[in-house]
Amino acid sequence: MKMDIITMEDLRQFKTELLQEMKDIIGQGMEHQQNGEWLRSAQVRKMLNISPGTLQNLRINGTLPFRKVGGTMYYSRVQIEKILKGE
Template sequence: MKIDIVTMEELQQFKTEFIREMRSLIIDNKPTQTTEWLRSIEVRKMLNISPGTLQNLRVSGTLPFKKIGGSMYYNKQEIEKMMKGE
């Protein structure tokens, strides 16, 4: 059985290289696009509309949403698409 002795300098170098590689992996695998979800009050402020108007947009299907618990969430990209008329 062969035993290798590792010096503190070699251990420090290994640590530095390991951290550098891990950072590059994390940065390379970072999602390029993240979805930003807004709550109803943020959407109302953004569009300058009343709660009733927001409800009408939901009911008519004009503005897609997700309901989680008792809160409604809206995809910011979908709101921007709606504003552009796409």
Template sequence: MPATIITTEDLREFKLELLSDIEHILSEQSQGQLKTYLKSSELMDLLKISPGTLQNLRINGTLPFTKVGGIIYYDAAEIQKVMDKNRVDNTI
């Protein structure tokens, strides 16, 4: 098996690619992009609500959800629509 020699230039290119990927990931996070589907625990963390509150929001039809097997998923776009629809504007 022949040995592969890694040059300083190879390492420099790798570093630049890695930094570019990290910048891309950080820019997506700073833009507030959400995953397409959220699990219950992720949604509870995002909305700062308890498991009981989340269950009540499901039961009364406030939050649409999809159940696959035993896991409940929430569409991030649908959650945003619910949040926008229930927005209270207190400007005088």
């Protein structure tokens, strides 16, 4: 049975590569947000003229789908427009 020894340098390199991949993935998500496809909570509350509690209720009861990245909630502009149209 062959055994590979992992050194501290191997772990540091793995950490660096993993962090870079995570930054790339998050960066792609932010590009979508900048294109207007995804909105933050404050933007949604302003569009719908609702309080933070009402927005939370919409999330909890499933009326408004969302994605959580880190500690930030993102909402699809398309879904919000459907709500505004009453669909």
